[in-house]
Amino acid sequence: MLNLPSLPYYRWLVFGVTATGTFMATLDSSIVNVALPRISTTLDSSLPLVQWVVSAYLLTISCLLPLFGRLGDMLGRRSVYTTGFLIFTLGSLLCGLAGHIALLITARVIQAVGAAMLMANASAIVAATFPSSSRGQALGMVGTIVALGSLTGPSVGGVLVDLFGWESIFYVNLPIGLLGFAASQIILPREARQTGEAFDYPGAILFAAGMTCFLLSIIHGEDLGWLSKTVITLFIAAVVLLTLFIRHEKRAPFPMIDLSLFKIWAFWSGNAAGLISFMALFSNTMLLPFYLTTILHLSPSQVGLLMTPFPLLMALLAPVSGYLSDRINPAFLSTAGLSVTTLGLLSLTLLGEHSSLWEIAFSQATLGLGNALFQSPNNNSVMSSVPPEKLGIASGFNSLVRNIGQVSGIAISVSIFENRQAAALAGFTQPDAAQQVAAFLSGYHTALFAGALFAAIGAALSFVRRTELAAKN
Structure with a gap:
């Protein structure tokens, strides 16, 4: 019988499974966004x-992401990950068969349970499989898969919905x-289970x-309005519940999230920079299609093409930046990446009613370059900073x-x-x-400038991280 782990390319077989x-x-x-009207x-x-x-x-x-990450550490990442495939597939089948909106929403919850099991353990499996000399390259390619999945969803979904109906997605x-x-x-390799540890149900x-309260x-x-009673109540409830969670985790013998990880500078600063980077990038992802459609009057296929760079x-x-992060300080690359992202978002604030398609394509290519320089090294530094278990x-x-x-x-x-936008139209009865x-x-430029500000803050954080890591080395 073939011994897969002995094959020279075995690691990349593992990567292929996690990438899927x-x-x-x-x-x-x-992918669902484009199907919502149908x-x-x-x-x-x-619509609500x-x-x-x-x-x-x-x-x-x-x-569920931290929960399934913890279960992966306890029960073995292979078992949690493979179960995730089955639950995700079952949820997808139920979504397609749903004949009522309540059934579809319920099926999406089932699908999300499987997705959380997959997402929570994919990077961990890759990090545990690849040695430090090539881990950054592999994690860089995971970052590529994440970006491709997030950004190709609307275009793929549009084609499927038009040709085969919304169920096809x-x-x-x-x-x-x-x-x-x-x-x-x-x-996937089998792993030994951690014995003697109980799962933290209260946590x-x-x-x-x-x-849930925070995201709602x-x-x-x-x-509803940021100062509405509902939103304020949800936010206060989130603060109270998450505060209780942190207090509980500090006392729990086997916490769901080991708070000692946040004493690791590369872990918490890398996650903070990652949070800021996605906040910056999704200002563009959300608003650019509206600019291209409303101001330049482009077709959906043209919008998809302009977002392709x-x-x-x-x-x-x-993958190249991931490879480099195995050989030089990852924080240096992540600083450069967020700096380029800042420039890309600032270039979008210069777009007007008659901007050329080349200007837009160049700005998207700049953002792609910045994100490529940032994500792979940042993921590498975060995942390499924690113990294997x-x-x-x-x-x-x-x-x-x-x-x-x-x-x-x-x-x-x-x-x-x-x-x-509302402020700019306030003085006109019939603009x-x-x-x-x-x-x-006015609204578009201000929002993108805010995104650029987020990216600049992230670059500054990465710069501080770079200097401190260099001092430690």
């Missing part, structure tokens, strides 16, 4: 209700999920409740930071955009087309 799960999970976080019509649901098809998926993943997961499950059973409940306050901050540069350069929780927390950054970036950018364009650009 990562791509599926991240793709389904964005789902709303077919299932006769209002159908929006929960997206929100339920996001909330469930965010609440879920059915396409079925063969991939089953093949991924079979491959993971055959290829898991407090974290899930606190994170962000998601509904704009439509970002994932293309990311796919080409992330804590890789699961580190991977889960890293994915959680990414989700929170995306949600926060979208919420903040949309809030700034709508606030500035003409030129005034509406000027108001749109």
Whole structure:
């Protein structure tokens, strides 16, 4: 019988299995957006209700990422990861079969449980499989898969919905999920279970409740009002619950999240920089399509084409920066990456009513370069900073930071955009087309400038991290 671990390319077989799960999970976080109007019509649901098809998926993943990272450390990452394929595939089947909006939302929750099991353990499996000499390159390619999954979702979803209906965006997961499950059973290495450790159920409940309140306050901050009673109550509840969670974790004999990890400078500073980077990037991801459609009047296919330079540069350069991060200080590369990202976002604040397509394509390529320089080395420094037995929780927390950054970036950018646009139109009873364009650009430029400010703050944090790591070396 063939001994797979003895093969010289065995590590890359493991990577292929983890890349499949990562791509599926991240793709389904964005592929549904383009199908929402069709789902709303077919299932006769209002837009606020159908929006929960997206929100339920996001909330469930965010609440469960640390939990499944911890279970991966305890029970073996292979078993949790392979189970994730089955649950994700089952959830996808139920999504496609759903004939009512309540059933679809419920199926999305089931799908998200599987996605959380995949996302929480993928980077940990890769980090544990690859030696330090090539770990950065492998993690860099994981970052590429994440970016490709998140950014290709809308274009792939649009084609599938137009050709085969909204159900097809879920059915396409079925063969991939089953093949991924079979491959993971055959290829992924078995691990010894941690014995004598109990699972922290109170901690898991407090974290899930606190994170749900926090994300709901962000998601509904704009439509309900940031100072509304509901949003303020949710935010206060989140602070109280997460405070209780931290106090509990400090006393728990086997905590769900080992807070001692945050004493590791590379771990907490890398996650902080990652959070800020996703907040910055998703101001562009959310608002650029509206600029291209509303101001330049481009078709959906043209919008997708103009956004292609970002994932293309990311796919080409992330493995290279990951390879370099194995040989030079990763914080140096992450500082350079966020600095380039800042410049890319600032270039978007110069776009106007008659900007050329080349200007837009160049700005997206700049953002792709910056993200490629940042993500791979940053992930490498975070995952390499923790003990091997804590890789699961580190991977889960890293994915959680990414989700929170995306949600926060979208919420903040949309809030700034709508606030500035409304202010620009406040003096007009019936604004003409030129005034509406000027108001749109005012809001768009301000939101993107805020995104650039976030990126600059992240670059400064990475610069401090670079100097301190250099001093330690």
